[in-house]
Amino acid sequence: SLQDAIFGILALVSNKKLEKEIEQEKRTGEACWPKSACNIKETAEVLLAYDRAGKETKDIKNWLLAKTFSVKDLIWYLEIDIESHEASECTITYDSRENNINIKEDMTLAGNPGGCFEIAYGGYWLKIKEACLDKEFEISCNDESEGNFITTLVYQEKSGEGTVYVSSETHSSAKGGTTTEKVSSKCFGMGNKCDYEGTLWATLALESMGEDTRIYIPYLTSLAKNNEKYFPSAFLLYLTGGEEEYSSLIEKQKAGGYWSIVGSPYGKFYDTALGMLALGEKPESDSARDYLLGVQTKEGCWNNNNIRDTGFILYAGWGRDGKRSSDNGGTPYCASAGYFCEAKTDCLDYSGIVITGYLCENFKTCCSKKVILPSCNEKGGVI
Numbered sequence: 001s002l003q004d005a006i007f008g009i010l011a012l013v014s015n016k017k018l019e020k021e022i023e024q025e026k027r028t029g030e031a032c033w034p035k036s037a038c039n040i041k042e043t044a045e046v047l048l049a050y051d052r053a054g055k056e057t058k059d060i061k062n063w064l065l066a067k068t069f070s071v072k073d074l075i076w077y078l079e080i081d082i083e084s085h086e087a088s089e090c091t092i093t094y095d096s097r098e099n100n101i102n103i104k105e106d107m108t109l110a111g112n113p114g115g116c117f118e119i120a121y122g123g124y125w126l127k128i129k130e131a132c133l134d135k136e137f138e139i140s141c142n143d144e145s146e147g148n149f150i151t152t153l154v155y156q157e158k159s160g161e162g163t164v165y166v167s168s169e170t171h172s173s174a175k176g177g178t179t180t181e182k183v184s185s186k187c188f189g190m191g192n193k194c195d196y197e198g199t200l201w202a203t204l205a206l207e208s209m210g211e212d213t214r215i216y217i218p219y220l221t222s223l224a225k226n227n228e229k230y231f232p233s234a235f236l237l238y239l240t241g242g243e244e245e246y247s248s249l250i251e252k253q254k255a256g257g258y259w260s261i262v263g264s265p266y267g268k269f270y271d272t273a274l275g276m277l278a279l280g281e282k283p284e285s286d287s288a289r290d291y292l293l294g295v296q297t298k299e300g301c302w303n304n305n306n307i308r309d310t311g312f313i314l315y316a317g318w319g320r321d322g323k324r325s326s327d328n329g330g331t332p333y334c335a336s337a338g339y340f341c342e343a344k345t346d347c348l349d350y351s352g353i354v355i356t357g358y359l360c361e362n363f364k365t366c367c368s369k370k371v372i373l374p375s376c377n378e379k380g381g382v383i
Contacts, residue, residue, distance in 0.1 A: 001307075001308070002021065002022065002025045002033060002034050002042060003042075003045075003308045004018075004021075004307035004308050004311070005018040005019075005021040005022045005025075006022065006042070006045045006046055006048075006049050006308075006311075007045075007049075007307070007308045007309075007310075007311030007312045007315065008307060008308075008311045009022070009049040009050075009052065009053055009311075010048065010049050010052055010311055010312065010315040011310070011311040011312075011314040011315045011319075012311075013052060013053055014053050014054075019053070019055075022046060022049070030063065031043075031059035031060045031062070031063045032060075032063050033046050038190075039190065039195075039198060040064065040067060040188045040189065040190065040195045040197075040198025040199070040201070040202055041195070041197055041198045041201045041202075043060060043063065043064060043202075044064060044188075044198065044201035044202040044204070044205045045201055045205070046060060047060045047061060047064065047202075047205045047206075047209075048201075048204070048205040048208060051205070051208065051209055057209070061206070061209070064188060064202050064205075064206075067188050067189060067190060068186045068187065068188055069186060069187070069189065069192055069194075070133065070134070070185065070186055071185040071186060071187050071194060071218070071219045072130065072158075073157070073158050073194065073219070073222075073223065074155045074156065074157065074158060074185060074218060074219065074222055075127065075155060075156050075157070075158055075160055076127075076128040076133060076153055076154070076155050076183050076185075077120065077121060077125035077126060077127050077128065077153070077154040077155070078092075078117065078125065078126040078128060078137065078139075078151065078153060078154075078181060079124070079125050079126075079151065079152050079153070079154050079166075080101075080103060080109070080126075080139060080141065080149065080150070080151050081107060081149065081150045081151075082103055082107065082141065082149050082150075083148045083149065083150060083172075085105060085107065086105060087102070087103060087104055087105050088102075088103045088141045088142060088149065089101075089102055089103075089141070089142055090102075090103060090139060090140065090141040090142075090149070091139070091140045091141075092113055092114065092117070092126075092137055092138070092139055093137070093138040093139075093140075094114070094116060094132075094135050094136065094137050094138070095116075095135070097114065099111075099112060099113050099114035099117075100112070101113050101126075103141070107124060108122070108123035108124055109123055109124065109125075109126065110123075113126050115129070115132075116128060116129050116131075116132035116135060116137075117129065117132075125154060128183065133183045134183070135182070136180060136181075136182040137180065137181045137182065138178050138179070138180050139151050139178060139179050139180075139181065140173075140176065140177065140178045140179075141173075141175070142175055142176060148172045148173060148174050148175075149172070149173060149175075149179075150170060150171070150172045150179075151170070151171050151172075151179045151181055152166060152167050152169065152170040152171065152181070153166075153167040153169075153181055153183060154166050154167065155167070155185070155218050155222060156222060157222050157223065157226075162225065163222070163225075165218065165221055165222055167218070168214060168217065168240075169214075184214070184215045185215060185216075185218040185219055186215045186216055186219070187199045187216065187219045188202045188203075188216075194219065196219075196220075196223055196226075196227045196230065196232075197227070197230045199216055199219060199220060200220060200230060200232060200235045201235075202216075203216045203217075203220065203235070203239060204235055204238065204239070207238070207239055207344065210344070210354055210356055210365060213239060217236075217239060217240060220232060220235070220236060220239070221236065221240075224236065228261065228262065228263070229261060229262065229263035229264050229265065230261075230264075230265075231252075231259070231261045231264065231271055231274050231275070233245045233248035233249045233252070233278075234249055234274040234275055234277065234278040235274075235278070237249055237278040237279070238277070238278050238343075241343045241346060249275060249278060249279070250284055252275075253275065253284060253287075253288070256291050257287030257288045257289075257290055257291035258271075258272040258275075258288060258291045258292070259271040259272045259274070259275040259288075260272075267303065267309070269292075269302050269303045269306070269309040269312075269313060270308070270309055270312060272288055272291075272292065272313070273309070273312035273313045273315070273316040273317065274312075274316070275288060276288050276289070276313075276316040276317045277315075277316035280364070285317070288317065289317050289318075292313060292317065332357075332358055332359070333358065333359050333360075334355070334358040334359060334360045334366035334367075337355075337358055337366075339355050339358060339366050339367060339368060340366075340367050340368075340369065340370040340371070341360035341364040341365070341366060341367070342364060342365060342367040342370070342371045343364060343365070343371075344364075344365040344367075346367075346371040346373070347365055347367035347368075347369075347371060350369070350371050350372075350373075351369070352367040352368050352369040352371065353367070353368040353369075354366065354367060354368075355367065355368055
């Protein structure tokens with residue numbers, strides 16, 4: 001099947017029979033799969049496999065990116081805080097108009113923020129109206145202190161219930177300066193309808209190729225609880241490196257070392273491969289490998305010699321860096337060039353530069369510097 005061929009390539013890196021099967025399932029005249037009914041998930045998986053095998057991926061990536069659109073399933077808020085917690089007057093500029101608001105000492109808001117906002121969430125945030133989600137907002141504050149003011153975007157599911165998430169980007173400026181905020185949230189889908197599982201795989205594939213995927217994170221994060229059967233914490237752990245995603249993934253690991261997600265369409269072997277893929281070399285992956293080695297078939301495979309599951313397990317748990325085809329006989333390893341394989345978010349957050357053209361395992365990025373995360377004490381925290 002197409003799934004067998006895709007995950008077989010991920011495990012083996014190259015195989016002419018499997019590559020032929022994938023090509024036969026490609027829709028004529030389009031870079032999408034399967035030919036009977038192209039969808040986001042399987043096209044993204046082919047992109048991942050072809051990138052690993054060193055095959056041309058430009059047309060596949062372009063097809064996927066053409067299937068993105070702005071997310072309408074979220075509520076967005078603008079948060080403005082004064083560092084000194086003193087009263088301040090702020091101006092929000094958009095559509096060439098200035099709108100003035102007051103920030104009280106308790107950080108609640110008053111005044112008229114204009115037609116794009118309404119004061120919400122107990123008076124602390126400004127709710128951005130849906131018609132204004134594509135606008136850019138410039139914020140400037142003046143207070144009696146010499147402290148900075150801080151702005152960020154906050155979002156939650158459209159029902160207005162459940163977890164509230166803070167944008168990964170927070171902006172700060174001194175008195176009289178300005179910050180700029182703009183909602184940036186997209187998903188992948190067909191027919192202008194977001195496809196959650198498809199967005200998980202498309203984002204993972206693009207991230208593994210070094211693309212900036214931050215605009216897809218708000219949708220994936222806020223809708224995760226509604227899509228637990230797809231094991232979103234595994235995808236989000238790789239994409240964000242977040243502690244919450246790590247904790248969620250570990251909580252779901254069974255005592256035997258495997259994962260079996262409630263309602264999963266694919267079963268425990270597929271789920272276990274996803275868990276190992278997200279964890280990389282963390283200790284919890286060792287218990288999953290131990291479990292898998294104990295339940296192999298006599299042929300050395302898994303799930304009654306299921307090709308898809310066996311390929312995914314080998315790729316996730318015992319993945320080779322892959323010798324991609326190129327003129328020089330294979331893309332060099334990151335470490336051999338004197339660089340370091342790190343999570344992309346860590347590399348960028350700690351002033352590293354992503355180096356392209358080198359291979360790393362488990363979706364890590366080749367980084368110009370070794371990331372040494374600060375200790376709790378160095379961050380001024382209390383354990």
